[in-house]
Amino acid sequence: MTHPVYLVDDDEAVREALCLLLSTVGVVVRGFADPGLFLAQVARLAPGCLILDIRMPVVSGLKLQERLVGQGVDWPIIVISGHGDIDACRRAFRNGAIDFLSKPIDEQDLIDAIQRGQAALDDQLRRSAQRAETLELLAALTPRERQVLDRVAQGYTTRQIADALELSPRTVETHRAAIGAKLGTTSQAELTRLWIEGQAGTP
Numbered sequence: 001m002t003h004p005v006y007l008v009d010d011d012e013a014v015r016e017a018l019c020l021l022l023s024t025v026g027v028v029v030r031g032f033a034d035p036g037l038f039l040a041q042v043a044r045l046a047p048g049c050l051i052l053d054i055r056m057p058v059v060s061g062l063k064l065q066e067r068l069v070g071q072g073v074d075w076p077i078i079v080i081s082g083h084g085d086i087d088a089c090r091r092a093f094r095n096g097a098i099d100f101l102s103k104p105i106d107e108q109d110l111i112d113a114i115q116r117g118q119a120a121l122d123d124q125l126r127r128s129a130q131r132a133e134t135l136e137l138l139a140a141l142t143p144r145e146r147q148v149l150d151r152v153a154q155g156y157t158t159r160q161i162a163d164a165l166e167l168s169p170r171t172v173e174t175h176r177a178a179i180g181a182k183l184g185t186t187s188q189a190e191l192t193r194l195w196i197e198g199q200a201g202t203p
Contacts, residue, residue, distance in 0.1 A: 003121050004046055005029040005114060008038050008064065009053035009080070014103070018051070021107060027114065035059035039067060047075055047125060049117035051110075054081035054088055062088060065095050074124070076117030080105060131197055138198045140182045148175040152188070153195035 005027050009015045015031045022029040032038040035056055050068075052061035059067075061079055068077075079092040082103035089100045098120060099113040141149065144165075151161045158176070162169045180186035183194055 003118055004048035005051060006032065006038065006045065006048050007051040008032045008035055008056070008061070009051070010034070010056045011053065014053070018105065018110070021110075022114070025111060035061075035064045039064065039071075042068065042071070042073055047121060049114055049121060050075055050077045051114075052077060052079050054079055054092075055083055062091050062095075065092065065097065069095055076120045076124075078110070078113045078117060131200070134194050134197045137183050138194065141179060145175050145179050145182070148172060149179050149191065149195055152176065152179075153192045 005022060007015060007018055007022075007029060009018070009031070010033050012033065015033065019029050019031045035052075036059060039059075052064055054061040056064075061081070065077055065079070068075075074096060077092075077095075077097045078099045078101060079088075079097045080101045080103060081088065092100050098117055099109075101109055101113065138146070138149075147165055148161055151164060156164065158169050158172050161167070162172045165172070167175075176186070179191070183191065185191060185194075
């Protein structure tokens with residue numbers, strides 16, 4: 001498995017048993033007894049899958065999950081509990097958990113959940129990299145080129161763009177050619193996709 005797993009559980013016996021289990025199947029796993037310590041370090045950790053115990057003092061697994069979401073950490077989360085209930089399960093899934101497992105943990109269920117988390121994280125990181133690349137391309141456009149692209153993506157014709165921006169059609173075509181060169185495409189559909197992606201990536 002390509003990404004690390006972070007296990008946050010204050011029960012030392014459970015934590016050590018799960019870490020040993022996962023290490024035997026090739027998972028790089030790091031255990032945390034203290035949710036606060038994990039929160040303090042998460043910004044410096046490589047992206048990975050999280051296993052959170054639901055019942056911990058001070059900061060519960062669900063509260064930790066909510067704080068991570070609030071910090072923009074949206075890594076795949078598996079919630080584990082010896083006292084699971086429907087409300088806790090519902091809250092976990094509402095906040096993006098990929099699975100909710102009851103103790104004692106079935107080994108194969110846990111491994112299967114981690115594999116799903118790894119696949120989800122791969123997809124998430126791929127999409128994040130694509131968004132970053134798109135934003136970098138769009139950042140190379142001049143303000144005027146961005147104005148032209150905005151209207152191209154909204155379906156304006158060259159004449160309509162020229163009228164809206166008080167430019168000549170020839171000037172608009174020059175801008176469109178520059179946009180195509182910088183973004184690597186002159187396809188209306190692809191330009192629209194990049195524009196939409198850029199909008200989504202803008203705070």
